[in-house]
Amino acid sequence: MKQILMMSSSRKGNLAYMEHADDQLHAVLRARAGRVLFVPYAGGITFSYDDYEARVKPVFERLGYELESIHRHRDPRAAVERAQAIAVGGGNTFALLERMYDAGIVDLIRERVSAGVPYIGWSAGSNVVCPTIRTTNDMPIVEPPTFKALGLIPFQVNPHFIGGKPAGHNGESREERLAEYLAIHPGESVVGLPEGTALHVQGENATVLGEFDVLHFKQGGVIDRIATGSTFALASL
């Protein structure tokens, strides 16, 4: 059964790195073997993969899970094949997807997670769980071979969801961007994840985790709330 945690972000408000996520991480990793393979490819741009691993490792160790970054393995595909759980960190979604394709691990991660290997993603790591990365907030600093991603769930999410825009600024608001996405892709819908929220996918259902409700952006400008704690069928969106 699929076990996927899609977190909006690594931080909520002014909390320390992952401080809000203990329960969310346990929800997915609990009762599973203790070693997590970390994919740092969304980062490692203005800091090293080593630094990224050093930031994430203590979070998982504190909860009783070992963690090692995929960049320490000569063969990234073999590392995914052996992984007991996979964690994909935030950063730039375009860089993440490009490097996942470079490493040849996109199909492999899809297969393994479909077969029940737990997957934990935050921010960019949640974007790539979706059919495509077309609802990322990130700058397209590199060009991946395709926007197609893992497709482990049948709808798009928008991490770091925040409404409105800075006073006097005329860039598009997040709501406007998602309305454009939906207008150009009739029949689809998007789940906006405010910081501190997550979706916990178990098989064909998802449960909303965190302090806040998440937002379901539908065709025609309709926005529903999905209450925290509630569970819905993936196919129902």
Add this chain to the structure above:
Amino acid sequence: MKQILMMSSSRKGNLAYMEHADDQLHAVLRARAGRVLFVPYAGGITFSYDDYEARVKPVFERLGYELESIHRHRDPRAAVERAQAIAVGGGNTFALLERMYDAGIVDLIRERVSAGVPYIGWSAGSNVVCPTIRTTNDMPIVEPPTFKALGLIPFQVNPHFIGGKPAGHNGESREERLAEYLAIHPGESVVGLPEGTALHVQGENATVLGEFDVLHFKQGGVIDRIATGSTFALASL
């Protein structure tokens, strides 16, 4: 001689549509024939091309220029071939570039503008003047065949530039995004255009227009100001 106006945005603060841009538009169109071909492809997603043309037309008419949208022409390539000036509006940069490729006008606009046909772009219409669209702020709602764009100038710009981020929000700031862009593309630099500013390219030089200075993001986290009113050689960045 190339005559290009790259505006950050269609609005500055709470001013009405294009209200800040009269001088900037005259600077490029002055002494040229009076008909402007409008490319609305960045919009027309949550509103129609007709509506977009109707919003832009009075701005140009008030200044003494006729304007007609390319969507009224059966053959978009023929329309570009005959254009006396080209205006490319804002909206979604990915949609704009995809539709420009669909219409087969990317190479043609590059050729005509290189040959001296004035080009006016704002927001997404400024992004596509650059070598690629990799410094757009927009959501990748559609996937163009490539990120390569008109390449009429040798560096990237970032329209709607605004520093910082909302309090308590943990998405990347614009500065962080551009620092990542530069880290992954050594040797490049990016010009951030705050709203209300523009670059006026004349041949191989550009002049900063507007009330504010623009920002030159360089390797290693260095950010220089380029003063409004000053002129620099395109190749000097």
